[in-house]
Amino acid sequence: MTMLRRSLLSVPGDKEAMIAKAQFLVVDSLFFDLEDSVAPQSKAAARNLLAQSVKRDAFSSPFISVRVNARNTSYVGDDLALLSGGLGREIDSIIFPKINSVDDCNWMDAELASVEKAVGIAVGTIALDAQIETAQGLQNVNHIAAHPRVISLSFGPLDFLADVGAPTLHINESTQVIINHALAQILIAARANGIEALDGPTVDYKNPETFERSALAIYGMGFDGKWLIHPSQIELCHKVFTPTLEEFKSAIALLKEYEGQGVIVRDQVMVDAASIRMAQVVMSRGVAAGFTL
Template identity: 35%
Template sequence: MTRPKRLRRCQLSVPASSEKLIASARNRAVDYVFLDLEDSVAPNAKEEARERVIKAVNEGGFRCGTIAARVNELSSQWALDDITRLVAECGATIDVIILPKVKDAEDIRFADRLITMLEAKHGIGKPIGLEVLIEEVEAMSNVDEIAASSPRLEALIFGMGDYAASQGIVTSGVGETDDYPGDLFHYHRNRVSVAARVAGIAAIDGPYADFNNAQKYREEARRAALLGFEGKWAIHPAQIELAEEIFSPDPAVVEKAMAISDAYEKARARGEGAIQFEGKMVDVASVRIFNDMIALAGMIAERDRQ
């Protein structure tokens, strides 16, 4: 199974209980939209919301690059029907299923096996990707094994709200870190980022609840980006542009990176191991830093052309 490379600068969360919000999300040219069956849906609305997700995915028309659904946690009464119905009825169209509140690698292996059987049963040729939320202390403890658990797994998402509750951390809201001297979640983000990088998958930062506070959202997104995260959730359309800004490379920086890479490749062809570029030494380690940035810029340019 080959993992597709997806843009995930912004993952827009859309409550599956709202026809209006689903219709609004359909018209947004965002990297990634996921229809949420978990936290944003009341228990007595789960069944109806699931039908709405299946209908919306099959109708299509989304301008996003990736369409996904977050199912209910595996220990819940809804999870089995969420997964089996989604794969059976819109498995050929949906790109990713997001698993919340996983605790260990066996959770992912179970979901992988289930989806594999369902894909075979229903003749679905394109594998459905998995993403998991690291939002329990058990998951953080097992994050390396989780990251390496399945070739179907595409990303780890740090869910700081539930994680704070799991560890007994008191915050003023989801993603709120104002009272801590520095970044309260620095260790956790770094831990998730390293595990994801080793496994060759993406690390995504979770939600920030105060969608009226653009400055703080930008700050939290930048903290994640500096640690190697590829994107962040948006719980409101006002956060989309902010996420895309932080997780998109500056065109001027990309242009310079490409010039440095080109100059280095020419020097290497001459048998030189290092060069000077605008008064600074450039070697293979310097060029390696630019590779992801250049590749991301190419993906963004390709999406903008579509």
């Protein structure tokens, strides 16, 4: 693990003040949104603003993305033209919403190859973050995750609930059942294909307890990070998805003590290869977060 994406902050593409503020935020990944957070009548202005504002070196975040509109919309062609006009050189990935099948990935792969040629970068440079928001997308999630350009799967809970016919978009006991089912499938598909698994946003950004509860649950499942909709969520997100120094040191000590043995007993608890793999994850996350061995 060479880079952490614990936090992915959404910035509406038509909000100039928010884009300016985002330059100085210490967040693992920024994405400028052209989809749901931008009204139809504002999408053209948002593209113009991003063309002028998004320069890789202007932002503290090490990973810059743009969320384009879905394939079946009338907007995505203009989004791709924006990338071909130069913005494609300034980003690391595009977030592709409402993917239903690997055919959508193949289509976007070809479109991105055209973008890359237009801006003079190597084909394959721009990664694809796949957003699972439909029943069909979840059904095909393993094939989507296996696409060579896809580097992550992320979950869009509200669109997913609407697509499966849930009677409410509020997270309650009933809707949480279907959400947990989707999250488990997304996580397993991501891990089987060696890519990141990312949770969607917690929309109640004024309630840190709600955010922390959601983040802890998703971290406990094994997810790598979470989408954010407000800068106030960054610090807490990093706290949840980063091992403490004590956890990091304990993992290092365990790995040194184990060193290829089949099974050891530590603090009256059996430690086997599965425990060692978990310790290796903690170690790699700690190193990526800046801890030293």
